[in-house]
Amino acid sequence: MAFEQVEMFDVAESRGTVLGEFTHHYTHFRLDAKVLLIGEKKEGRRYFTIEEIENLALSGADRKALEMLKRFV
DSSP: OOOOSSSSSOOOHTTTTEEEEEEEEEESOEEEEEEEEEEOOOOTTTOHHHHHHSSSSHHHHHHHHHHHHHHOO
C-alpha cells in the first residue's frame, strides 16, 4: 500500500476506485480530499501493509484516508 498526496488529480483518467471524500481543517486552511484506490504499482516505491501503515507517523488527514481504505479492504 502507498499513500500519495497529489494537489490536483484527474479522477476520470486514474482508473481508480473512489473510496470517499472528506474535509480536514487546519489552522489557516481547509483541505478537501478525494481518496482513491489505484491498483497500479510504481517502480522504485516501497509499499506497506495496512498494519505497517497504522504504525507510521501520519497526519490527521492521512488517518482519515486510512480509515476509508480499511473499510474497503
